[in-house]
Amino acid sequence: MRAITITEPGGPEVLAWSEVAEPAAPGEGEVLIEVAASAVNRADLLQRQGFYDPPPGASPYPGLECSGTVAAVGPGVRGWSVGERVCALLSGGGYAQRVVVPAGQVLPVPAGVSPVEAAALPEVVCTVWSNVFRGDSGLREGQTLLVHGGGSGIGTMAIQLAVARGARVAVTAGSAEKLAVCRELGAQVLVNYREEDFAEVLRGEVDVVLDIMGASYLDRNLRALATGGRIAVIGLQGGRKGELNLGALLAKRATVTATSLRARPAGEKAAIVAAVREEVWPLIEEGRVRPVVDRVLPMSEAGEAHRIVERSGHTGKIILTP
Structure with missing residues (x-):
């Protein structure tokens, strides 16, 4: 073969x-x-x-x-x-x-x-399902999901599944064209990361972050997170090593998970x-x-x-x- x-x-x-x-x-x-x-x-x-x-x-x-x-x-x-x-x-x-x-x-x-x-x-659905929806800390109806790389395969699937299950979806992407696709799929908050700081747009509003970036986004993900929220790291496009403010993590009673499939x-x-x-x-x-x-x-x-x-x-x- x-x-x-x-x-x-x-x-x-x-x-x-x-x-x-x-x-x-x-x-x-x-x-x-x-x-x-x-x-x-x-x-x-x-x-x-x-x-x-x-x-x-x-x-x-x-x-x-x-x-x-x-x-x-x-x-x-x-x-x-x-x-x-x-x-x-x-x-x-x-x-x-x-x-x-x-x-x-x-x-x-x-x-x-x-x-x-x-x-x-198979890969995107299993990745999104296992990281966003599983367990007690999974995304629930009425909560807010932040998806980085909203125009990616993972991103386009995460938007649709979250919307179908009654969640509000925010995304980041690097072009107006990709953000337009995210809007068509149901995303409600659209952030062009080249022009805006998502942490300022979403400060304290996000229940679950699906993060493909890793180190470079840790601090801003935490600032965007609501009390009791969760950051699910599934990629390291923004680096492997970074600092995490443990005081802010404790104050928000938040969780950071990192998984691969x-x-x-x-x-x-x-x-x-x-x-x-x-x-x-x-x-x-x-x-x-x-x-x-x-x-x-x-x-x-x-x-x-x-x-x-x-x-x-x-x-x-x-x-x-x-």
Whole structure:
């Protein structure tokens, strides 16, 4: 089969559409998927640069989500049959023609969504659901969510899910065009971070912050936060090391969490996927939430897709088809 290989750590030019060995037959509890499409995530760029290796046992190829058709099922698999249209949350390997995945990380393609569009769903939906809505500190109806990078794949999904569940949404983005898309999706407070300080616009109003920036936004996130609020850090685009005002954190009785999805145990991922199927898939099938796709490119042009993401030249997700 063919897959995108990383010839050496580096820029987009190190991605090659190569002949590689077929994946092993699916083992106990696993499913083999014939890939129809995959989607680009910033974690793929980090892996290409040599900063984010796949967890042990995962495919070495990039790609944290895919859609396609079940090609084979391993022993002990129930609920999936050869020929079914599916999408899946992966630990790696989406940039390939075939990939093996634990059955607990597989989802049906939602009604009303094309097989290609479905590739834009698993990673962003599972990330948003597990960080914004889970647990006692999760976002509730009537509360305010602040989403940094509102025009990203994560951002466009977070806006829609929060609106569908009755929350108020504020976003930051770097252009009027991206903010216009956020408004169409339901965001009510729009902040161009190149022109305004979101902490001043939202001082003390935010219940949950979904943060892709990390260190550079810690202090301002805290100033924007309401009493009892939560900052969920899921990215480090603004740096890894920063200072946090613990006095302000105590005064607001606030919480800062930092999580990643890729390296979680299969059981945790399966629990998140099951919750997403129950809570989010109906919203998608009702048309209240949809994948936002910027463009579709051949998988052989993965390097160009990475260049677009690096310069933030997209809104929503970029899809790759083999």
